[in-house]
Amino acid sequence: MAVTEVRISIHPAGLNPKDIAEKIKEKFPDQVVDVTEFRDQVSVIVKKDRIVTICKYLHDDPLLSLDHLQDLTAADYLKKKEVRFEVVYNLYSIKYRHKIRIRAQVPENDTKISSVVPIWAGANWHERECFDMFGIIFTGHPDLRRILMPEDWEGYPLRKDYPLKGPEPENDWPGFTEVLKRSKELREFEWEG
Amino acid sequence: MIQKEAEKIFETRELNVNMGPQHPATHGVLRLVLDIDGETIVKVTPYVGYLHRGIEKLGESLSYFQALPLTDRMDYVSAMSNNIGYCIAVEKLLGIEAPERAKFIRTIVGEMSRIANHLLWLATHALDIGAMTVFLYCFREREWILDLYEMICGARLTVTYPRVGGVRNDVPQEFLESLWKFTDEFPSRILEYETLIDQNRIWLLRTKGIGVISAEEAVNWGMTGPTLRGSGVPYDIRKHMPYDAYDKVEFEVPIGTEGDTYDRYRCRMLEMRQSNKIIRQCIEKLPPGPVMADAPKFTLQPKDKMMPITHPIKGVAYFVDEKVCKGCGMCMRACPAKAITGEKKKPHKIDQALCLQCANCFVTCKFKSMKIVPGGKGLSDEKLAELAKASIPEDIVKAAEHLVAQFEFIKKGPKAPEGELYVATEVPKGELGFYFVSDGSGKPYRMRLRAPSFIHAGCLPRLCIGHLVADVIAAIGTIDIVLGECDR
Numbered sequence: 001m002a003v004t005e006v007r008i009s010i011h012p013a014g015l016n017p018k019d020i021a022e023k024i025k026e027k028f029p030d031q032v033v034d035v036t037e038f039r040d041q042v043s044v045i046v047k048k049d050r051i052v053t054i055c056k057y058l059h060d061d062p063l064l065s066l067d068h069l070q071d072l073t074a075a076d077y078l079k080k081k082e083v084r085f086e087v088v089y090n091l092y093s094i095k096y097r098h099k100i101r102i103r104a105q106v107p108e109n110d111t112k113i114s115s116v117v118p119i120w121a122g123a124n125w126h127e128r129e130c131f132d133m134f135g136i137i138f139t140g141h142p143d144l145r146r147i148l149m150p151e152d153w154e155g156y157p158l159r160k161d162y163p164l165k166g167p168e169p170e171n172d173w174p175g176f177t178e179v180l181k182r183s184k185e186l187r188e189f190e191w192e193g
Numbered sequence: 194m195i196q197k198e199a200e201k202i203f204e205t206r207e208l209n210v211n212m213g214p215q216h217p218a219t220h221g222v223l224r225l226v227l228d229i230d231g232e233t234i235v236k237v238t239p240y241v242g243y244l245h246r247g248i249e250k251l252g253e254s255l256s257y258f259q260a261l262p263l264t265d266r267m268d269y270v271s272a273m274s275n276n277i278g279y280c281i282a283v284e285k286l287l288g289i290e291a292p293e294r295a296k297f298i299r300t301i302v303g304e305m306s307r308i309a310n311h312l313l314w315l316a317t318h319a320l321d322i323g324a325m326t327v328f329l330y331c332f333r334e335r336e337w338i339l340d341l342y343e344m345i346c347g348a349r350l351t352v353t354y355p356r357v358g359g360v361r362n363d364v365p366q367e368f369l370e371s372l373w374k375f376t377d378e379f380p381s382r383i384l385e386y387e388t389l390i391d392q393n394r395i396w397l398l399r400t401k402g403i404g405v406i407s408a409e410e411a412v413n414w415g416m417t418g419p420t421l422r423g424s425g426v427p428y429d430i431r432k433h434m435p436y437d438a439y440d441k442v443e444f445e446v447p448i449g450t451e452g453d454t455y456d457r458y459r460c461r462m463l464e465m466r467q468s469n470k471i472i473r474q475c476i477e478k479l480p481p482g483p484v485m486a487d488a489p490k491f492t493l494q495p496k497d498k499m500m501p502i503t504h505p506i507k508g509v510a511y512f513v514d515e516k517v518c519k520g521c522g523m524c525m526r527a528c529p530a531k532a533i534t535g536e537k538k539k540p541h542k543i544d545q546a547l548c549l550q551c552a553n554c555f556v557t558c559k560f561k562s563m564k565i566v567p568g569g570k571g572l573s574d575e576k577l578a579e580l581a582k583a584s585i586p587e588d589i590v591k592a593a594e595h596l597v598a599q600f601e602f603i604k605k606g607p608k609a610p611e612g613e614l615y616v617a618t619e620v621p622k623g624e625l626g627f628y629f630v631s632d633g634s635g636k637p638y639r640m641r642l643r644a645p646s647f648i649h650a651g652c653l654p655r656l657c658i659g660h661l662v663a664d665v666i667a668a669i670g671t672i673d674i675v676l677g678e679c680d681r
Binding site for chain 2: 004038070073122125
């Protein structure tokens with residue numbers, strides 16, 4: 001039979017994420033802005049200029065081999081941080097079982113960053129979603145279109161300055177007030193059962 | 194010579210075929226635009242987003258407790274696993290841990306949901322390819338699991354049974370007995386399905402060598418779960434980053450070699466057997482103890498402790514204790530019926546004829562001057578004062594206070610420390626990841642869901658190109674997508 005059941009051991013993770021962060025710092029001293037740690041997870045904040053080179057190094061280095069792009073997303077820090085957007089790469093090595101998070105700063109006035117699709121093919125839809133939700137433009141992406149929202153949608157929904165609710169229904173449809181009035185009248189009666 | 198001339202005259206081009214969004218084999222509302230050359234697929238363009246509900250945006254406006262039911266609505270086929278994934282992520286963010294018994298219960302229900310999901314997958318996948326009988330057999334067993342869910346939480350699909358810090362309630366004994374019976378019978382049921390299709394010539398022809406993807410490529414495309422393991426990559430989060438009770442049970446992980454549809458099918462079939470094994474071990478090892486973490490700052494305490502009386506609002510009257518009231522006017526502004534009157538810095542009064550008993554004033558008052566007494570509408574002030582002297586109100590007041598406390602707690606949410614983290618769990622479809630950015634309040638600043646179906650749907654073009662139109666159906670089935678999760 002082609003399919004076999006294997007016993008995967010539970011052994012501790014490979015490299016300490018702090019060591020990986022040190023390695024990145026050594027290799028790209030002018031690119032790393034900061035390193036933060038929370039609940040044993042380490043993020044390396046980098047400038048966006050050489051993100052592809054950094055990712056390529058992390059993916060190809062035989063000792064790191066971060067081959068699995070767990071997640072690619074963005075976050076909007078409107079009025080919270082100096083640089084408004086951050087593109088977040090969660091990387092994991094299936095072979096060595098260590099992980100690291102890379103956060104690339106993307107300023108508001110220049111929302112362009114190089115695409116990592118040539119490195120991880122799976123980044124394709126993630127980047128499309130980022131573009132759809134935050135308006136971050138990934139240069140070199142093979143097919144950058146909206147993905148979840150309709151193609152003619154205006155605005156970027158997950159930005160912090162995008163409202164949660166749409167306009168009130170009364171403004172859209174005049175019949176709505178009539179329905180509300182009628183339901184108020186009917187509420188006077190007590191329904192049984 | 195003639196052929197060359199014919200090519201000049203007749204221009205050839207690919208045919209453009211639209212498949213979906215309403216198609217029985219697309220498992221939801223997935224639209225595929227196929228460019229075909231004869232019967233062969235040249236290009237596939239998937240269109241998703243028809244079920245987009247903005248769960249990530251909604252999550253940012255809701256507290257950590259309130260966002261839990263949203264996760265059911267993602268992968269509605271295995272809602273339990275999504276709940277568990279969310280709870281584990283939030284627990285890790287808050288820095289709490291569920292008690293041992295809750296961990297085992299969550300492992301049990303998580304594996305049940307894996308079986309239920311794989312049964313539905315097998316049923317529909319076989320139905321798409323043309324084997325009707327399997328569908329009926331699979332639903333027989335899935336029904337049993339859903340009945341078991343109903344026994345522990347009252348719901349069958351959107352369960353919301355796990356909670357941040359444990360589970361909602363303990364499992365009853367009948368549940369464990371019925372589940373034990375299920376695990377006794379289930380392996381023989383799997384054999385039944387396999388007799389139907391495993392060596393079936395049509396099944397083999399439709400699945401072997403279809404949608405082949407190599408191990409490196411599958412990792413590169415971001416595939417996870419059984420879809421990845423069919424290509425021979427031993428990546429299972431239950432083993433790589435154990436959560437709940439997975440480090441206390443023994444199980445193997447099925448790995449394929451060919452990376453085709455048939456191997457992925459075999460992986461899932463063997464996975465069901467392993468899940469069965471895990472459930473049996475968990476029932477045997479199930480430790481006694483509480484099912485909710487003892488962390489009142491971060492978790493919801495059991496309801497019977499918080500609220501002895503379910504609805505203390507009706508059948509009571511509110512009145513102002515003149516000794517306590519400072520006359521700040523807060524309750525006057527909060528009252529929707531404008532029943533409260535009074536001047537500034539003088540005790541206010543409630544007009545009992547107008548009072549709606551909405552408890553807004555009770556909640557608003559900072560000085561706790563509002564008193565609750567039993568009684569209906571329209572009592573006179575003398576009668577109220579008399580009732581207030583009696584000893585009955587104490588427990589009602591307490592009940593109302595508990596209710597208000599819980600209400601506020603759910604709305605405000607537990608105070609999470611500032612930071613960000615990504616937590617992944619192994620759901621039946623693959624890796625479900627939650628990425629939280631917390632700014633120190635009770636609501637996530639950014640909530641990101643990494644849905645396996647979304648990434649797998651993105652792999653569709655890679656799996657289909659070069660195959661026939663009929664194999665697109667097999668490819669959609671083999672990656673096991675649910676569009677509710679894909680679109681979020």
